Amino acid sequence: MAAEVRRDNFKSFWDKYAGQPNTNSMMLNNNADELEELDRADILASLPILTNKEVVDIGAGIGRFTTVLAETAKWVMSTDFIESFVSRNRERNAHLGNINYQVGDAVNLKMNDTSVDLVFTNWLMMYLSDSETVEFIHNCMRWLRPYGYVHLRESCSEPSTGRTKKNTMHDDGSTNPTHYRFSSLYINLLRSIRYRDEDGKLWRFDLHWSCSVPTYIKRQNNWRQVHWLSQKVPADLGDKETSFNELLDLFSNVWKKYQLDWDAKLDNEESVWTDKIFSTILSPESVLKNSTVFVYTPRLVSPFVHVNSFLLADQFQANVWNVETVPEYYRTSLTKANTRKDQRVRFGWNENLQSSLNYWKQRDASFDLVVATELLRSTTSEELKELTTIMTPGSRILTLEPNETGDESQLRQLISDAELKITKWKDVTADAHEAQKVYFEHHKKDGKSDNLHWFLIEIRL
Ligand SMILES: C[S@@+](CC[C@H](N)C(=O)[O-])C[C@H]1O[C@@H](n2cnc3c(N)ncnc32)[C@H](O)[C@@H]1O
The missing domain is CATH 3.40.50.150 (Vaccinia Virus protein VP39)
Structure with a gap:
């Protein structure tokens, strides 16, 4: 009835x-x-x-x-x-x-x-x-x-x-x-x-x-x-x-x-703790105006590990496509987009990197820069190599990678198996922990810095 x-x-x-x-x-x-x-x-x-x-x-x-x-x-x-x-x-x-x-x-x-x-x-x-x-x-x-x-x-x-x-x-x-x-x-x-x-x-x-x-x-x-x-x-x-x-x-x-639980945790995020880390490698001279940026943020170790696409658009007048892989975080990103109203920033949900690559390959995309968190953690060398097919020649991938042991060898191997060149490698563990602490204090969230090692890596095509 x-x-x-x-x-x-x-x-x-x-x-x-x-x-x-x-x-x-x-x-x-x-x-x-x-x-x-x-x-x-x-x-x-x-x-x-x-x-x-x-x-x-x-x-x-x-x-x-x-x-x-x-x-x-x-x-x-x-x-x-x-x-x-x-x-x-x-x-x-x-x-x-x-x-x-x-x-x-x-x-x-x-x-x-x-x-x-x-x-x-x-x-x-x-x-x-x-x-x-x-x-x-x-x-x-x-x-x-x-x-x-x-x-x-x-x-x-x-x-x-x-x-x-x-x-x-x-x-x-x-x-x-x-x-x-x-x-x-x-x-x-x-x-x-x-x-x-x-x-x-x-x-x-x-x-x-x-x-x-x-x-x-x-x-x-x-x-x-x-x-x-x-x-x-x-x-x-x-x-x-x-x-x-x-x-x-x-x-x-x-x-x-x-x-609703995730909305409460993420909707009022004013900044992202990775902002500070990426700012050490992304300078206005290194990102051309009106660049197209592919952002990939699977948020595996924590929902708070991602990239502030609004900041990228703002700082570099870039057009950003941000891939989310967790439906709940995707919805919070759409909420933020509706609040910020910056049309240069777009979000898509895909099951994983491969699915997003399929989407962009069908559309003949060509991105000038990739900014990611946990890219190497969530991908294979084949996929990493395929990522370059949606990037402009000579462009670069920046990724912030967590690591349990501090052992770099596996990450380096993955990049070399994808036949790509590492052009910068920084251990940013101390900065990452400090940035996380500041983030949680500022947002009054009950979270604390993790025990992971963090590497900031630049890879060039
Ligand atoms: C917002 S309009 C969209 C119409 C069309 N799909 C379009 O995009 O132009 C929603 C349409 O769904 C129809 N509709 C809503 N519920 C329906 C149902 N249970 N069975 C059949 N039609 C339905 C309405 O009559 C209306 O024509």
């Missing part, structure tokens, strides 16, 4: 817009025309190639995306629960003969197992309850063919128009039932599900990346419009099937609490 009440809630929320089957209501923004084309291009550019593929566009509205999906895909099923939106979609796309339309609730959508190559959604989960979201992700697994993709895009933590009322189409008088969930919840859900098919084979999602939608950063100063691309792949050996109840409890309770 409770689920039915919620469903009505969302349906009546969207029924209010049924008389306006236009771009503004699709984006719930009175100024949508300014954003629509760019936003659409951002999303479409992130999708895999769809030639000969079968696609379902769920919560498609008036078909902003259906048109372009159908232009390349073999066949598209486009569905929404508001009849006038589907009618408008049908009118707009009458010239395309490869689209089926359906009026219906995403929650009750029936499709054959392994019948599509891409499940496309853009702003849908936020209109589903937690249990419906978990069920929907299960359904995506069922509907997708092996190696098929699911695309999700959601407003995380706040509406797409931000916290101000400017341009919003949510009226003040009624409650807004939308779920503006933490970005980390979607990452955790997509990564955790293990689904057993009818043949007894176990599947998981390989989450290729989590990124902010660039247009919303540029036009709205909002880093919390986030999208994700996952691929259905065989589960790993030893993986166990996840139950619906287990995932729902994690999604509704456990991960949320975990995120």
Whole structure:
């Protein structure tokens, strides 16, 4: 019964817009025309190639995306629960003969197992309850063919128009039932599900990346419009099937609490203890204005070991891409980005360095500088060598490396196996401990300096 009440809630929320089957209501923004084309291009550019593929566009509205999906895909099923939106979609796309339309609730959508190559959604989960979201992700697994993709895009933590009322189409008088969930919840859900098919084979999602939608950063100063691309792949050996109840409890309770704990520790971070250490090697003469910097911060030994990308952008007028690998720290970085509003700083989440390299290699990236913490600790020599393929010739990698024993030989070996040259090597252990002490005192956090050795290393291509 409770689920039915919620469903009505969302349906009546969207029924209010049924008389306006236009771009503004699709984006719930009175100024949508300014954003629509760019936003659409951002999303479409992130999708895999769809030639000969079968696609379902769920919560498609008036078909902003259906048109372009159908232009390349073999066949598209486009569905929404508001009849006038589907009618408008049908009118707009009458010239395309490869689209089926359906009026219906995403929650009750029936499709054959392994019948599509891409499940496309853009702003849908936020209109589903937690249990419906978990069920929907299960359904995506069922509907997708092996190696098929699911695309999700959601407003995380706040509406797409931000916290101000400017341009919003949510009226003040009624409650807004939308779920503006933490970005980390979607990452955790997509990564955790293990689904057993009818043949007894176990599947998981390989989450290729989590990124902010660039247009919303540029036009709205909002880093919390986030999208994700996952691929259905065989589960790993030893993986166990996840139950619906287990995932729902994690999604509704456990991960949320975990995120809030990390928010409390990291949200008000004013500086990072590594600032001082990196400042000894990064001078304005050594970093060209408008450089592109790749920052990699897996935060293995401590959540406080990372790089202050805002400072890099500020000091060197650099454009920074900061890869986070822990969903909770990624969300705190997006929060900081929304507060600082420095558009030169962008964050992406990837499972590991290799996944981020795949992302940037597909986009032919070329970074002028890499600044990292724990890079050598978390990588192989092959990966380190591959990192150079997304860097400009002659550029350098700076990494701050913790080490339990003070033995440098393994780290040096890794760099030489990657056929790279060490150009500076400094033991910064004493400075690191002092910087940590100052950091914890300043931020009034209960933490203390570690017992690790710290090396600051410069590697040149
Ligand atoms: C913000 S609009 C986005 C529309 C479209 N995906 C786009 O990006 O232009 C959300 C759409 O999801 C639809 N929707 C919300 N909940 C739904 C559900 N449970 N089943 C089907 N459609 C739903 C709404 O009617 C609306 O068209």
